[in-house]
Amino acid sequence: MTDRKPYRHRFPISIIQYAVWLYHRFPLSYRDVQELLQERGIEVSHDTLREWNIKFSPLIAEELRHREPRWGSRWHMDEVCTTVGGVRHWLWRAVDEHGVVLDVLLQRHRDTEAARTFLARLLGEFHVPETICTDKLASYGAAIRKLPALQEVHHQQVISTARCNNLVEQSHRPTRQQERSQLGFRKLKRTQEFLNLHARMTNLHRHTRTTVPAHIRRNNQNQAFQTWSTVAAGVA
Structure with a gap:
């Protein structure tokens, strides 16, 4: 079997979705996923794995996002510096009181306008939300004052060294x-797409594992993976 035929004609959807899931669920490179599949007798190049992720990741992330419930009423927000293609960017992240990622956004700046956009x-x-917890960055307070919908929200500023905002700070670790x-x-658009799906997949496993009864967790996971299969089959 050669690589000359289009990959969608050679591999079933179950293998494609499993490869994409591995890449986004665990800190693996394309070559790591390639080796794991080879151990199961599946020969696929790392370039093909990259093509699968480019094609399927945005669609799956969007579908999973729409199926998530509305989470908690307390937001924890933080930003960390990261490099994309050799250029410094700021990764803005918000989680709820359960540690579930609400959203992530890469931006070039760390000012009031960037905070307001997020x-x-x-x-x-x-x-x-009822409460927004942030660090001492002044841009958060200025942005909250500029948004009418947040005028009645309690803004709690915490000291990073006191670990009061530990939920969102720990949420950065899988990304690192x-x-x-x-x-x-390397590329801004691909990185943003990757982080979106990575957050959705992390939520699927973390939230259902820690806060949902077992029978509801099984139903949610079955529904999520059925959605995954449906979306993958529709675009293959």
């Missing part, structure tokens, strides 16, 4: 692991 993006997807496994991020 908050407006969150308000477009979630209900207005993925960044190391990929030897750094």
Whole structure:
């Protein structure tokens, strides 16, 4: 079997979705996934794995996002510096009180306008929270004052060294692991797509594992993977 035929004619959807799931669920490179599949008798190149991720990741992330419930009423927000293609960017992240990722966004700046953009993006997807927890970065307070919907929200500023915002700070760790496994991020659009699906997949396993009864967790996971299969089959 050669690589001359299109991959969608050679591999069943179950293998494609499994490969994409491995790449986004664990800190693995394309070559790591390639070796895991080879151990199961599946010969696929790392270039083909990259093509699968480019084609399927945005569609699956969007579908899973629409099937998530509206989460908690307390937002924890933080930003970390990362490099994409040799250019410094800021990765803005928001999680709820359960540690579930609400959204991630890469931006070039760390100012008031960047904070306002991220908050407006969150308000477009979630209900207005009761409390927003941030570090001492002044841009958060200035951005909150500029958004009328957040005027009544309690803004709690915490000290990073006191670990009061530990939920969101710990949420950065899987991203750092993925960044190391990929030897750094290279393209802005692909990195944003990767982080979107990575957050959705992390939520699927973390939230159902820690806060949902077992029988509901099984139903949610079955529904999520049925959705995954449906979306993958529709675009293959």
